Amino acid sequence: MMSDLFFLDISTLSKLIQTKKISPVELTKQVLQRIERYNPTVNAYINVLAEDACQQAEVLERELMEQGVRGPLHGVPIAVKDILETKGHETTAGSKVMENWIPDRDATVVRKLKEAGAILIGKANLHEFAMGATTENPHYGVCRNPWDLERVPGGSSGGSAVAVATGLCYGAIGTDTAGSIRLPAAICGITGMKPTYGRVSRNGCLPFSWSLDHIGPMTRTVKDSAILLEAITGFDPLDSATVSQADDVMWDQALPDLKGIRLAVVRKHFFDDLEPEVEWLVEQAMRDMQALGAEIAEIELPGLDEALQALKVIAQSEVLAFHEPILNKYKDWYGEDLKYRFSFGQSISAVQYLNAQRTRSKFSQELREKLKGFDGLLAPANAKRPFLIGTVPPDQAIGNMFTLGRTPFGNITGLPALTLPCGFMSGNLPVGMQIIGRPFEERRIFQIAEVYERSQNWVAKLAENETYLVR
Incomplete structure (x- = not known):
């Protein structure tokens, strides 16, 4: 089946490119044809870089014939969220405010992808300025969940997730x-990695919160996420938060099982108010990991609620600091939910902000002590089924990330956190499980996740999904 081509993992695709069984030029044309056919339904892309992608493919194909491959991403079409600067191409941040901005440079992550031989196929749709959990974009159109077109795909990187899933x-x-x-x-049934704070440069990414922002890969498999993260990781003098040294991401040998792996579980917050089907699937995934040899122990994290409240204070303070000069001139150009966010940020005092940063620091230090002796922490990713499009009023949008997911913990702590599929609830809607690790131990998380992924068949479900094909 031709559709099988579009759901190959990067490692398999790379081998086909290296052995010249698939041409980067022909591959890019095929992907562009698929985008032309299905993007009108799901609205994953704001801007498809068709001409530029074909030119990149021609250059990389000549290089392949004359010099060989740069690495596993050579000739592989990759999308980037449209909040990352791309030289010569619009970077809208999903906002009317930025609709005509054409940067004169690439974000560090984009530059690294190009250097690795990836083909930049398009700029993915997002929640406006990355400030929401639904990707209901009032300026560039709603991005739709590929498993139920009447539901949101999650956010703010909804377009990136949908592009990968379809x-x-x-x-x-x-x-x-x-x-x-x-x-x-x-929510879309794929793998996503938020790396450790400081592993990946944010230079060239329009900020939401300098203290909490991370950039990372979204792929169909665990190994693919590792390949992408390896390409974009590293110190950058243009981002003072990046570290000069960190352990490599890739591994030479897969773990045969999970014997000797110790994983923690925190019931408070992570398992509060879960939809019953989500809870059952995550619990089943944990039982499956125990059957693979993992030891799982419950622990408590005092101060977690205070830390999550601190995240809200930090995020809304810092986003207002960035946008305030723009707000003075273009307030009416922002979506309604963003206006509520800015109103919240304006009510926060400097004392509250500084206390929130102190709370964050104290909790993160205590957490690292708690996680000693564990290889990771298991948690749900999404807490319930995604909202129907248009059902959440703007004044409630600020809490969507906490309502729909159990993910903010990874940002307030800066710890690496991976989500991967662990089953489907009724309505054929995906559920994800998080593995949260110690600082800069992404490789360990990937290895653990890969063992679980091998024992399941969730990746294959993506190619079988026909929901978005019939509209």
């Missing part, structure tokens, strides 16, 4: 301030 690219880059990689990944 075979409109082989991987995508998203951003994550309170779960904007992991929530849409979980």
